[in-house]
Amino acid sequence: MSDDFNWNDLRAFLAVARTGRLTAAAARLGADHTTVARRIAALEAALGARLFDRSPQGYALTAHGEALLPHAEKIESLTLRAAGQVGEADQALTGAVRIGAPEGFGSYFLAPLMVKLAERHPQLEIQLVAIPGVVSLSKREADIAVTLSPPREGRLVSRKLTDYGLGLYAAPVYLDARPPILTRAAMAGHRFVGYIGDLLYAPELDYMQAPDVDIHVALQSSNLIAQLQAALAGAGLCVLPDFIARREAGLRRVLPHDVGLERSLWLVVHADLKALARIRAVMSIIVEAVRADRSSFLSPATPASPRARAGPQP
Incomplete structure (x- = not known):
C-alpha cells in the first residue's frame, strides 16, 4: 500500500458504495463527481485492486470492494468517535x-x-x-x-x-351524502382510503384489518399525505394520525369511541x-x-x- 492511501479516499469509497452512483456520492460529500472519481481511482491504485464494477446502472462493489467495506466502516466509526470525544463538544x-x-x-x-x-x-x-x-x-x-x-x-x-393515537376520519362532503355511521357494522360498504398492501414499509402501518367488518380499501397510496389529501377531497374514510387530522378543519372523526389505535x-x-x-x-x-x-x-x-x-x- 502506498503512502497516498488516506481517509478522504475511504470517505469517497463509502459514499459510492452506499449510493451506487458518483453524482449521488458527490452530493453527499459536498464535492464534484470528478473529485470523487479521482479519489476512487487513487484508492484502487494504492490498494492495487479494483473496488467497483462500472456500468450504466451505476457502481457495484467487486469482491475486493466487499472485503474493504467493513474495514472502511470501522475506520469511519473510529473517526467519528474521536471527533465526539476530543474536539466536537467544545x-x-x-x-x-x-x-x-x-x-x-x-x-x-x-x-x-x-x-x-x-x-x-x-x-x-x-x-x-x-x-x-x-x-x-x-x-x-x-x-x-x-x-x-x-x-x-x-x-x-x-x-x-x-x-400517538390514530382514528378514522372523513370529510363532511363524503359523510353528509351517506347515512350516519353509528356502529362499526355500518362501516361495511363504505369506501376506504389506505396504504398499498405490498408497498408497506413497516408492519406498524398494516392496520386495515377488521375481523368483524368487511372493509374495502378502494383508493390506495404509498404516501400518507396523498391519503390525507384524498380524504379531504371526500374520497372516503381514512385512518390518520390524530396529531395530523386534528389540524385539518375539513375532517370529522368517525366512531371515536369504537375505532382507534395507538402506535x-x-x-x-x-x-x-x-x-x-x-x-x-x-x-x-x-x-x-x-x-x-x-x-x-x-x-x-x-x-x-x-x-x-x-x-x-x-
Whole structure:
C-alpha cells in the first residue's frame, strides 16, 4: 500500500458504495463527481485492486470492494468517535445534520420545528428527509431517524419519543351524502382510503384489518399525505394520525369511541454520532418539542385496549 492511501479516499469509497452512483456520492460529500472519481481511482491504485464494477446502472462493489467495506466502516466509526470525544463538544455548533422521518411526522411536526432549529443554532444546516420509507443510519443516509419501532440490529441507540393515537376520519362532503355511521357494522360498504398492501414499509402501518367488518380499501397510496389529501377531497374514510387530522378543519372523526389505535415514534441515532455536539443539539430540540406538545399526540377518545386491535379494528 502506498503512502497516498488516506481517509478522504475511504470517505469517497463509502459514499459510492452506499449510493451506487458518483453524482449521488458527490452530493453527499459536498464535492464534484470528478473529485470523487479521482479519489476512487487513487484508492484502487494504492490498494492495487479494483473496488467497483462500472456500468450504466451505476457502481457495484467487486469482491475486493466487499472485503474493504467493513474495514472502511470501522475506520469511519473510529473517526467519528474521536471527533465526539476530543474536539466536537467544545466547538461551535456548525455543519449539516440530516433527519430522516416518516412523511406525516416529518411534514406536520418536524418541518415547522426547523424554524426553532434555525433560530437556536443558525450555523447548522438542517436537512429533513420526510419520506414514506425507512432511511438507513448504518449506511449514513441520515444522522438521526424517527422510526415507528426501535431498531433490532446494528450499532444504533434509540429512545421512545412518544406514543400517538390514530382514528378514522372523513370529510363532511363524503359523510353528509351517506347515512350516519353509528356502529362499526355500518362501516361495511363504505369506501376506504389506505396504504398499498405490498408497498408497506413497516408492519406498524398494516392496520386495515377488521375481523368483524368487511372493509374495502378502494383508493390506495404509498404516501400518507396523498391519503390525507384524498380524504379531504371526500374520497372516503381514512385512518390518520390524530396529531395530523386534528389540524385539518375539513375532517370529522368517525366512531371515536369504537375505532382507534395507538402506535409509537422512536428517536434513533448511530452510536458513533450520539456524542457529537450538533447531533445532541438537534435531538434535544426534537425531544423538547414533542414533550411540550404531548397532548396533540394523544387520542381525544381512547377505545378500550387500543393496542389489542388494528386499523378500523386497531
